Amino acid sequence: MQLERHRAVNRAIERFIEGRQQSSWRELETRAGHLTERRPWLAHYGPNIPLTVPIPRQPLHRFLESAADWAPRRTALVFYRIRYTYRQLNMLANQFAHTLHGMGVQPGDRVLLVLPNIPQLVVAYYATLKIGGVAVLPGPEMDVSLLTRQAQETRPKVLVALREAVDLVEAVRALDDPPQVVLTGIRQAAGEAVYHRLLARWGLAPDRAAPDSAGLSMAELMADASPLSPGITVRPDALAAVLYTSGTEGLPKGVKLTHANLVANTMQTRHWLQELEYGREVCLSVVPLTHSYGMTNAMNAPVALAATLVLLPGFELDEVLQHIKKYRPTLFPGVPAMYTAINQAPNVRSYGLHSIKACVSGAAPLPVEVQEAFEKLTRGRLVEGYGLTEASPVTHANPLYGVRKVGSIGVPIPNTDARIVDLTTGQDLPPGQIGELVVKGPQVMPGYWNDEPATRQVLRDGWLHTGDVAVMDAEGYFTIINRRQEIIEVDGQWVFPRDVEEVLYEHSKVLEAAAVGVTVEENGRPATRVRAFVVPRPGEHISPEELLALCRRRLEPHAVPREIVLREELPKSFVGKILRTKLGGD
Structure with missing residues (x-):
């Protein structure tokens, strides 16, 4: 506390020397009104979520040292037989x-x-x-x-x-x-x-x-x-980590993240998860900590809260449920595949999932049916978030207690700006039009490791070009349509895989679905068509014909899959993201 007072005095002296003055509350209120006009999502933050978050100028490990000072006897880690304060x-x-x-x-x-x-x-x-x-x-x-x-x-x-x-x-x-x-x-x-x-x-x-x-x-x-x-x-601007991307679209790239990047995203995430108490929370940390999503949501943010990290080195359903029953986690960052598996577990209510307060699902789109079923089991809140390694990774999330929109990744978190730009010209697009999502904020990387050409391609004028095709509505909620590289062009018309998948998920017997583009021969010429892969729910029988009939009723003709392939499972990365590149050639 004394250190913060000292820094505040120094900042006041600097403002005086530079001729700057502290803004009055009226000026701040007026400025907030202008911000809301340009950033409509600010009006839809949940209660008690600040429009901006103060980011301490400190290295990331200061959070661990603070927890050791303020909560020295609090359990920090649990790993099977090991327990550390x-x-x-x-x-x-x-x-x-x-x-x-x-x-x-x-x-x-x-x-x-x-x-x-x-x-x-x-x-x-x-x-x-x-x-x-x-x-x-x-x-x-x-x-x-x-x-x-x-x-x-x-x-x-x-x-x-x-x-x-x-x-x-x-x-x-x-x-x-x-x-x-x-x-x-x-x-x-x-x-x-x-x-x-x-x-x-x-x-x-x-x-x-x-x-x-x-x-x-x-x-x-x-x-x-x-x-x-x-x-x-x-120094806060010193490089802290190099994290490699998942490589779903080629070789993984090394992303450089500074202490300032990671401190910023830790604070942004912590303030988004309201009603959490310092030194009172328990986080089930099963998502890989070497992945950007796990690093921030299952390690950095919980440590900043002096929460207990219950470590699991892999997702095994029975083991996860036993750990939930034993340790009563309040936080459970995960991916849709994890929540789907828990929803389908036999006698799942006997494991006491009601201890879970908040879950932010990342790494892949969260089906609405999965979200609703999990919330009924836990009485907690499961919201879809969005991020990418290049942004430490979180940039968007649905409010836990504000307005949540079906299928949306939510709104930009505090201190984050976002726009939708034309896929060809790069010009700003109005609400309702589909384009590329670009973001800006203190969590955005300075660049890739030893790859200036790739850095220049995605970082332009301070904005990170995500490569994700998205749309923003009039209230500032964003919806990811698909990765730009995943869009399927059929007879000159775009097909977004998620549109096909959402229709397939409407069928009560479908557990997982993925749509990809494949090249086939028609009339002696190569043509691109949609192929869908479906995993039925355990114990359920389903035919490709009834799924195709559903698609014909709900989709435009060019978006209807040419065929539907039934699978026992879909290829996934360690964080549950479907590896579409391994489906395209099947």
Whole structure:
């Protein structure tokens, strides 16, 4: 508090020297009126949500240190048999920060973290930030060739990985100028049964571990390290992390995010989730923390709230339900596939889901039917949000207690501006017209890692061009139609896959649906047509013919799928996003 007063005095002195004056409440009210005219969504924020959020000029790890000061005995992490308080978590982060510094990591150096949702990931993440290092988060897929390429791109000083990730360790050690390797494990914390199941999920063998000569033990390195703060000054504009995009449209790109970006999105997200109490919340953190959505919503924001993080390294339905029953989470950031699975679980009400207050669904469109069913089970609020790695990632969300619109991603969160521009000319479009969504705010990245051409393509005049086709209504609510690259052109007319999918979801026996464009031969010439893939609900029988009949009744002729393929499951990324590129050739 005293520090904030000191800074406030300094800002007042600066205004005086520069001839600026503090605005009166009347001027602010008038300005707010002008803002509402230009940004109609501001009039539809939920109660008690500020139009703008003050963003502290501090490094991200200050939130962890504050929680250790204000709620030292509050449980910070739960992971099977392990439980840490905020004081303990901060001390562990300090110890590993000293360890990394002793290994030669200097401000700006990269530390590659190839770990699932385990306590060591949280410790290594904050330790890296505390010494001004850059945490490289490559995504949750354990693809050795992809990870090796990302290591070549970012040239980390240190790699932190599971001892069982033998192929990765060997591949990285074979690079020119290889990083030092730090190894850790989860066997003792998780127990034998869970340990073997998790390794099977990641394609790792429990009886094949890297030899001691392959790397250093994280636990042994930290044993004698100081638990005190490393005392290194980290500027808010310093680079904090490089996160890789999902690569659904090509090779993943490394996104540079500063401490200021991550602090801003943490505060924006925290203020959007109203009625949360500092030191009183419990977050079920099952979305991968190495994905931008999980990093902000399941780690950074909960830590800023001094919430308890209940870590799970993967989504297994029975395990998730048992953890909900045992730990009574109040926050559950997830993806539609997770909420869909919970809705369909047998005897799901017996697990006490009513503890859940708020869920923001990300990474993929949230079907209305899934939202309504989940809210009936929990009595909490499940709203669709929107973001992208390049924006830390959250830019839009539906109000938890204000007006929510079916199928909409909601409105821009505080301190965020958004527009719809023409797909060809780039000119602003009025409400109701479809174009590309562009956004601006303190959470937007400074650029891609070592890729200036790609940076210039998406960052223009301070606006981030998302590549998503969307529409804004008169009240400022945005609806994503589709990725620009996913639009299907049939006989010169656009077909948006989501339009087809929403019709298929109307059928009571449909669990999941995806529409893609395929090239077929008609009259001796290639033509683009729509093909839909459908997963029936468990135990239900459905025929492609009845689904096609539904589409013919509800869609324009050019949008009706040429065929509907029934599947037991759809290919998805680790965060539940449907991988359409793997369907297009089927």
